[in-house]
Amino acid sequence: MKQLLQIKDRIDNHYPFLWKKKITLQRNEYLIHEGEFANGMYFIQKGALHVFLNYDGDIQTMRFGYENSFICALDSFVGNCPTKFTIQAIKCTQLLKITRCDFFRIIATDEVLRESWMQALGITLNQHIEREIDLLHTSPVDRYFRLLERSPKVFQEIPSKYIASYLRMAPETLSRLLKS
Amino acid sequence: MKQLLQIKDRIDNHYPFLWKKKITLQRNEYLIHEGEFANGMYFIQKGALHVFLNYDGDIQTMRFGYENSFICALDSFVGNCPTKFTIQAIKCTQLLKITRCDFFRIIATDEVLRESWMQALGITLNQHIEREIDLLHTSPVDRYFRLLERSPKVFQEIPSKYIASYLRMAPETLSRLLKS
Numbered sequence: 159m160k161q162l163l164q165i166k167d168r169i170d171n172h173y174p175f176l177w178k179k180k181i182t183l184q185r186n187e188y189l190i191h192e193g194e195f196a197n198g199m200y201f202i203q204k205g206a207l208h209v210f211l212n213y214d215g216d217i218q219t220m221r222f223g224y225e226n227s228f229i230c231a232l233d234s235f236v237g238n239c240p241t242k243f244t245i246q247a248i249k250c251t252q253l254l255k256i257t258r259c260d261f262f263r264i265i266a267t268d269e270v271l272r273e274s275w276m277q278a279l280g281i282t283l284n285q286h287i288e289r290e291i292d293l294l295h296t297s298p299v300d301r302y303f304r305l306l307e308r309s310p311k312v313f314q315e316i317p318s319k320y321i322a323s324y325l326r327m328a329p330e331t332l333s334r335l336l337k338s
Numbered sequence: 339m340k341q342l343l344q345i346k347d348r349i350d351n352h353y354p355f356l357w358k359k360k361i362t363l364q365r366n367e368y369l370i371h372e373g374e375f376a377n378g379m380y381f382i383q384k385g386a387l388h389v390f391l392n393y394d395g396d397i398q399t400m401r402f403g404y405e406n407s408f409i410c411a412l413d414s415f416v417g418n419c420p421t422k423f424t425i426q427a428i429k430c431t432q433l434l435k436i437t438r439c440d441f442f443r444i445i446a447t448d449e450v451l452r453e454s455w456m457q458a459l460g461i462t463l464n465q466h467i468e469r470e471i472d473l474l475h476t477s478p479v480d481r482y483f484r485l486l487e488r489s490p491k492v493f494q495e496i497p498s499k500y501i502a503s504y505l506r507m508a509p510e511t512l513s514r515l516l517k518s
Contacts, residue, residue, distance in 0.1 A: 280417060286463065287466065
């Protein structure tokens, strides 16, 4: 998302000291667990992550995080409440962290950043609306084609078992669709 | 939502001339149709509306608008794209309109308004996340209890056929749940 990359550039150029921590997660390591508070926003330098809900062991993938984009437990980050999400690396992943406190401090004082953040919130909201519409499509095949149109790079960057979870279909169904 | 009421108060006190239009919709009249651009944000003085998707005649209720709250075709309002939603009055409804253009002009120049709008976007985002989680609950009974906990006033203000559509259950199933 262009607006989030503008935020990355702005922090790099004006507040590089706020990238306080470089984090490496091995495959399957966790960035945050359900019930915790999001205390940072992360820029993904390398790797990939998935954001999921866990209903008594039933994993529902909600989002993916890709290289050169941001990731955070968004519900907690914007709402300052415990997150419902768990975020886990799906391959070896390198992240830069800016704390939530620093992030909102510069948003409050830097007009350019604030404008990008407001636009990013609007676009994120629209992505969530698209996802809601996805979930209302009861046909897994419809959901597959909607995702293929919206985010073709998912199919390059994310292992198919996670895509199947996101699409709410059996891995075998996705495998058949990918071959067809 | 407190932040949106702060926006209403701020406009009332500082920019009352921007409430350019008072609109009355009779029951079943439309505020906006799928494919149109949202050119305004509306404050609901009286009445109620529902926001829905129409898949070839299959109506999927996505949201409700209540008295003393705002409503707009949010995807279009924040994304400046044609809306996927249709908004219809479910009883006789009175609205005040501020144009999208005026709204974003005062957001850009009024710091207090901008802060409330940013908070409102964050809260709205969290409401959409809750709705996504709703849709992942395959049991209609689970969805009913989640809605009852989150928005008990829905059951006072909205006719049950629309609530059933929102919960994706047959009206008879909701009727049984309401009696139980």
